[in-house]
Amino acid sequence: SLLFFSGAFSFAQSSKTINQSGNPIFKGWYADPDAAIFKNKYWIYPTYSAKYREQVFLDAFSSEDLIKWQKHEHILDTAAIKWANKAMWAPAIVEKDKKYYLFFGANDIQSDNEVGGIGVAVSDKPEGPFKDHLGKPLVDKFYNGAQPIDQFVFKDKDGQYYLIYGGWRHCNIAKLNKDFTGFLPFDDGIIFKEITPEKYVEGPYMFIRNGKYYFMWSEGGWTGPDYSVAYAIGDSPFGPFKRVDKILKQDPSIATGAGHHSVIINKKNDKYYIIYHRRPLGDTDGNHRVTCIDEMHFDAEGNILPVKITNE
Numbered sequence: 001s002l003l004f005f006s007g008a009f010s011f012a013q014s015s016k017t018i019n020q021s022g023n024p025i026f027k028g029w030y031a032d033p034d035a036a037i038f039k040n041k042y043w044i045y046p047t048y049s050a051k052y053r054e055q056v057f058l059d060a061f062s063s064e065d066l067i068k069w070q071k072h073e074h075i076l077d078t079a080a081i082k083w084a085n086k087a088m089w090a091p092a093i094v095e096k097d098k099k100y101y102l103f104f105g106a107n108d109i110q111s112d113n114e115v116g117g118i119g120v121a122v123s124d125k126p127e128g129p130f131k132d133h134l135g136k137p138l139v140d141k142f143y144n145g146a147q148p149i150d151q152f153v154f155k156d157k158d159g160q161y162y163l164i165y166g167g168w169r170h171c172n173i174a175k176l177n178k179d180f181t182g183f184l185p186f187d188d189g190i191i192f193k194e195i196t197p198e199k200y201v202e203g204p205y206m207f208i209r210n211g212k213y214y215f216m217w218s219e220g221g222w223t224g225p226d227y228s229v230a231y232a233i234g235d236s237p238f239g240p241f242k243r244v245d246k247i248l249k250q251d252p253s254i255a256t257g258a259g260h261h262s263v264i265i266n267k268k269n270d271k272y273y274i275i276y277h278r279r280p281l282g283d284t285d286g287n288h289r290v291t292c293i294d295e296m297h298f299d300a301e302g303n304i305l306p307v308k309i310t311n312e
């Protein structure tokens with residue numbers, strides 16, 4: 001577990017700084033956390049977990065020590081994104097050429113005839129304000145059956161950025177162009193390559209460890225107790241990815257439905273942390289999701305060990 005101080009929660013006087021020891025790491029209903037480190041600070045970009053029509057903005061959180069979290073309100077909202085009107089989901093942040101790009105889903109489109117999909121916003125600072133980068137979605141259709149949501153931006157060893165995304169049990173990877181305004185075709189001319197592993201539902205994530213590509217995703221129904229995270233290991237970002245196992249799931253003594261995660265790697269001490277959301281025990285509101293951090297360990301062969309979810 002990620003325990004720096006023991007004892008009860010203590011909240012700092014400022015309404016925007018939360019000094020909280022333990023999980024959840026900050027107050028409020030926040031899901032789908034994407035974590036990053038910018039200039040010696042940890043940043044978390046989550047979904048504001050409310051009803052569809054209330055999901056019209058994104059907040060971010062920053063911390064120097066993973067204990068005191070500063071809330072940055074409305075770093076992006078639908079006033080800046082004219083084509084978006086609800087369901088602003090699952091941000092994915094990336095820094096490139098001194099700019100911060102925030103990829104997000106909006107409108108939860110159910111067909112190619114609706115307006116919405118995956119958008120890109122840009123700012124000079126991690127706390128925003130972010131502006132619409134394109135004036136329209138970057139992905140606005142269902143390629144290979146993948147709903148255009150749950151984006152993750154992956155930087156490969158050679159510096160190439162990829163968009164990995166997809167709901168509705170399909171996952172695509174696409175090669176981003178230099179200024180994130182569109183995609184470059186693969187050698188075979190394809191733009192959206194499907195890399196869906198067995199049991200994949202949504203929430204993809206990728207990182208490299210000892211030269212191997214770890215691909216992780218959520219399984220189960222997003223409001224149910226079976227919501228969880230599983231993974232595969234491949235030799236390239238395109239796989240093939242053979243599912244290894246589930247590594248994050250509910251614990252009936254702690255919380256239910258643990259999923260949609262990201263990973264922080266502390267290169268100084270080679271520690272890995274999984275940042276994810278889960279639902280408090282006994283709660284019946286599917287949107288009551290809170291953001292938590294726990295440690296992630298590997299065995300000698302490089303397999304991810306089951307994560308122990310904690311209150312610490």
Ligand code: FUB
Binds near residue numbers: 031032150203218
């Ligand atoms: O938060 C909205 C949706 O719920 C996300 O896009 C999914 O991954 C699930 O967490």
